[in-house]
Amino acid sequence: MERVEHRACFGGWQDVYEHASKTLGCTMRFAVYLPPQAEHAKLPVLYWLSGLTCNEQNFITKAGAQRYAAEHGVILVAPDTSPRGDDVADADGYDLGKGAGFYVDATQAPWATHYRMYDYVVHELPALVEAELPATGARAISGHSMGGHGALVIALKNPGRYRSVSAFSPIVAPSQVPWGEKAFGAYLGDDRAAWRAYDATALVAHATERLPLLIDQGDADEFLDGQLKPQLLQAACEAAGHPIELRLQPGYDHSYYFIQSFIGAHIAHHAKALHV
Amino acid sequence: MERVEHRACFGGWQDVYEHASKTLGCTMRFAVYLPPQAEHAKLPVLYWLSGLTCNEQNFITKAGAQRYAAEHGVILVAPDTSPRGDDVADADGYDLGKGAGFYVDATQAPWATHYRMYDYVVHELPALVEAELPATGARAISGHSMGGHGALVIALKNPGRYRSVSAFSPIVAPSQVPWGEKAFGAYLGDDRAAWRAYDATALVAHATERLPLLIDQGDADEFLDGQLKPQLLQAACEAAGHPIELRLQPGYDHSYYFIQSFIGAHIAHHAKALHV
Numbered sequence: 001m002e003r004v005e006h007r008a009c010f011g012g013w014q015d016v017y018e019h020a021s022k023t024l025g026c027t028m029r030f031a032v033y034l035p036p037q038a039e040h041a042k043l044p045v046l047y048w049l050s051g052l053t054c055n056e057q058n059f060i061t062k063a064g065a066q067r068y069a070a071e072h073g074v075i076l077v078a079p080d081t082s083p084r085g086d087d088v089a090d091a092d093g094y095d096l097g098k099g100a101g102f103y104v105d106a107t108q109a110p111w112a113t114h115y116r117m118y119d120y121v122v123h124e125l126p127a128l129v130e131a132e133l134p135a136t137g138a139r140a141i142s143g144h145s146m147g148g149h150g151a152l153v154i155a156l157k158n159p160g161r162y163r164s165v166s167a168f169s170p171i172v173a174p175s176q177v178p179w180g181e182k183a184f185g186a187y188l189g190d191d192r193a194a195w196r197a198y199d200a201t202a203l204v205a206h207a208t209e210r211l212p213l214l215i216d217q218g219d220a221d222e223f224l225d226g227q228l229k230p231q232l233l234q235a236a237c238e239a240a241g242h243p244i245e246l247r248l249q250p251g252y253d254h255s256y257y258f259i260q261s262f263i264g265a266h267i268a269h270h271a272k273a274l275h276v
Numbered sequence: 277m278e279r280v281e282h283r284a285c286f287g288g289w290q291d292v293y294e295h296a297s298k299t300l301g302c303t304m305r306f307a308v309y310l311p312p313q314a315e316h317a318k319l320p321v322l323y324w325l326s327g328l329t330c331n332e333q334n335f336i337t338k339a340g341a342q343r344y345a346a347e348h349g350v351i352l353v354a355p356d357t358s359p360r361g362d363d364v365a366d367a368d369g370y371d372l373g374k375g376a377g378f379y380v381d382a383t384q385a386p387w388a389t390h391y392r393m394y395d396y397v398v399h400e401l402p403a404l405v406e407a408e409l410p411a412t413g414a415r416a417i418s419g420h421s422m423g424g425h426g427a428l429v430i431a432l433k434n435p436g437r438y439r440s441v442s443a444f445s446p447i448v449a450p451s452q453v454p455w456g457e458k459a460f461g462a463y464l465g466d467d468r469a470a471w472r473a474y475d476a477t478a479l480v481a482h483a484t485e486r487l488p489l490l491i492d493q494g495d496a497d498e499f500l501d502g503q504l505k506p507q508l509l510q511a512a513c514e515a516a517g518h519p520i521e522l523r524l525q526p527g528y529d530h531s532y533y534f535i536q537s538f539i540g541a542h543i544a545h546h547a548k549a550l551h552v
Contacts (some may be wrong), residue, residue, distance in 0.1 A: 007525035007528075007529055007530065007531055007533040007534075008494070008496065008525075008526075008528040008533065008537070009533040009534075009536065009537055010536075010537045011537070014533050059526065060335070061338050061532065062337050062338065064343065064536065066533075066536070066537075067340065067536070067537075067540075072393065078283075150320030218284070220284065249284075250284075251284035252283075252284040253283055253284065255283055256337065257283040257284065257285040257290050257342075258284065258285075259340075260285065260286075260342065260343070261285055261286045261287070261343075263283070264343075
């Protein structure tokens, strides 16, 4: 992998790496914040999954997370949201194709060739990070909107792999909302049974690890009623006896102003689990 | 004035206003962060002047300043960096015309019609803010690069108007570097004597107020040797006995990663002066 950005930030380094991904069959970029403590020790990693239209830049430029990562000695890793490049299939609209990988492994043409973001985030990316950077094997995962969906699904499907999970404004039930129906229909096909493997609200019934789900959701979020519907996950958690802390934050919308307001609390939450 | 953005952030509101500026003869936008304390009290204001190519968005999305403003009970106001609109003269290149007003009142055609950012920032904008928002008359000023130049010049030229001043990576001697020579030549004409009225290094010799100049400058800044040259201002301050604190920050560049790392210290510095 090659370092393509390297900027001092809160005593550490905000870097961006580029590498040839075997899983995705294309060149990918991911962002890494190394806090100052990483100069002398291996540190745990919080993976951040971004939302629709984002790449590896949005979180590192807008969330104001580096300050808290420096405070808590946690590495931040933020991948892109889809495979990239001229060879990669795309679609009209912001909610399918490039910038909209939905953290699934596609099974349908033309998507199946490159759209394997689930496998990439769960296996290839952490293997690379833990081999090449001062990272321990202690992992946490979080994300926003489509990335909040990704974080919840990935944690629920991989017991033992993450110490903690959280999400901002996640798409908790993609099988039941327009964004998810469009993307899952394209990537996974018409058989809705296959969708359940990537739907947090469906997965929670069978989760064995019972990692508490920490979710912040703005009550002025323009996508709350149509696409996010956190009450569906809350009901599923209650039915399954799965721990969840869903916090409705009054006045907040879907933007990075919301994320920057609560990212400190999320990083503190993850740091507590990561530093035991 | 009309509010065109309104987003909850750290318990307060990150807003953007649009208004017809008499000084500039065009429609302008400026950003306002109202901390939670503004709901019940008038608060002092820190004005932030952005650098080349920026508009009112860069600082509010990338600096991570709202957290500190909420902590200290300070309103943040960030104007655009030039007049805007189809009627406004422009030039090729990022360093003249729109996005590059240099916080001067232009005297030369075609610029003199609209390019009066000095007058706008010193008079029209604070008058509007103090009439329409929960703001006291206590003001501080800061900025980055071209905006750092603007902050230093405006504070030095207006004794009694600001309680404190600071700058990140400022253009301290525009009369002596390519960015300033190009802009001042166009806006103010060939007579270099006229340039001294907007050159911090020249102004400091005659400053009567002696407000300490707090400056942070990254030593890995790609513009340090060619455009910024903080040592010129330091020498002028030493010659004039003017107080200056110039901090060379090792490893930092010219980006918002640098600003976000030290904006907390600057806001604390201003809050101390503003809340006496």
